[in-house]
Amino acid sequence: MIELYLFLVFMLIAAIIATEIKDLLAAVISLGAVGFSVAIMFILVQAPDLAIVQIVIEVLTIVLFIAVILRTTHVDETIRKKLSGTQIFSIVMFAIFAILFLIVMFRSLQEMPDFGNPIMRVASEYIKLGLPKTGGANLVADVILDFRALDTLGEATVLFTSAIGVVALMRKSGRKKKK
Amino acid sequence: MKGMSLIVKTITNIVIGFIFIYGVYIILHGHLTPGGGFAGGVIIAGAFVLKFLAFGKGAKSEKKSSTTASVFESIGGLLFVGVAISGLLLAGTFFLNFLPKGEPFHLLSAGIIPLCNIAISIKVGAGLFSIFLALAAMKYIMED
Numbered sequence: 001m002i003e004l005y006l007f008l009v010f011m012l013i014a015a016i017i018a019t020e021i022k023d024l025l026a027a028v029i030s031l032g033a034v035g036f037s038v039a040i041m042f043i044l045v046q047a048p049d050l051a052i053v054q055i056v057i058e059v060l061t062i063v064l065f066i067a068v069i070l071r072t073t074h075v076d077e078t079i080r081k082k083l084s085g086t087q088i089f090s091i092v093m094f095a096i097f098a099i100l101f102l103i104v105m106f107r108s109l110q111e112m113p114d115f116g117n118p119i120m121r122v123a124s125e126y127i128k129l130g131l132p133k134t135g136g137a138n139l140v141a142d143v144i145l146d147f148r149a150l151d152t153l154g155e156a157t158v159l160f161t162s163a164i165g166v167v168a169l170m171r172k173s174g175r176k177k178k179k
Numbered sequence: 180m181k182g183m184s185l186i187v188k189t190i191t192n193i194v195i196g197f198i199f200i201y202g203v204y205i206i207l208h209g210h211l212t213p214g215g216g217f218a219g220g221v222i223i224a225g226a227f228v229l230k231f232l233a234f235g236k237g238a239k240s241e242k243k244s245s246t247t248a249s250v251f252e253s254i255g256g257l258l259f260v261g262v263a264i265s266g267l268l269l270a271g272t273f274f275l276n277f278l279p280k281g282e283p284f285h286l287l288s289a290g291i292i293p294l295c296n297i298a299i300s301i302k303v304g305a306g307l308f309s310i311f312l313a314l315a316a317m318k319y320i321m322e323d
Contacts (some may be wrong), residue, residue, distance in 0.1 A: 049213045061312070063228060064315055133276075134276055139286050144296045146292060157256075159306050160306065167249065167309060167310075
């Protein structure tokens with residue numbers, strides 16, 4: 001349990017470094033530290049399926065970021081410039097809303113079940129019926145591809161839409177030529 | 180996009196087959212061990228990304244592989260929907276597990292789950308590779 005909190009603190013520090021550092025390559029590496037900490041936390045709470053996906057996606061994301069940075073620029077010019085009035089105003093407003101949100105959330109967070117002790121009203125049925133109903137030994141695959149396959153279809157649609165969006169943004173045809 | 184040095188190219192040639200096989204293993208054993216279509220598809224996309232970064236190709240073949248990736252992504256999506264609709268046609272419910280369940284803990288078991296895993300892996304792998312190509316490798320956009 002204590003190691004989860006250690007990783008949480010490490011992730012917070014790495015995230016702050018990733019937003020504040022001037023060299024973009026170092027920022028990408030701190031971002032990778034956050035992602036791999038998430039993967040290790042998944043392993044610690046015994047979720048190997050999620051850990052595999054998290055590690056693989058993290059590697060691909062870091063490679064993508066580095067490939068983009070090597071093509072463009074290393075230095076983030078916007079960091080540590082003097083803040084303008086509107087920026088200070090937006091930061092103050094954001095802080096006020098965050099505090100308000102936490103105050104409102106406080107009561108409902110007290111009603112939540114304890115960490116690591118879920119209520120298991122739905123999940124216990126899945127665990128009981130997973131192997132006999134579907135025949136798959138991996139319970140996660142049973143849930144995402146049999147009991148909740150429609151959710152997976154929606155997820156696939158989200159990925160499809162994002163790929164279409166990226167390709168449509170970056171395509172050559174239909175773009176005005178600069179003169 | 181120029182390729183990398185000879186060391187990187189040689190190591191890539193040795194390693195890439197293993198990465199590909201590992202991805203296929205993760206996909207096909209998705210209903211038995213941790214992993215599944217999503218993770219395996221991303222691993223296969225990673226193999227393609229490695230090949231692309233190590234060797235590099237001219238602008239024309241980048242455009243061509245982008246088209247191929249889009250086509251494969253569409254094929255994967257259609258396969259997934261096709262499995263779902265065949266459940267509707269053959270047994271009367273969308274996404275019904277209509278195939279025989281088989282013996283648990285065997286490779287050929289769990290009905291439609293392996294088919295769904297294969298379809299999702301094609302879709303995810305091709306989709307992520309096409310996103311990678313669009314964001315990091317499409318030089319012919321910048322050149323005009």
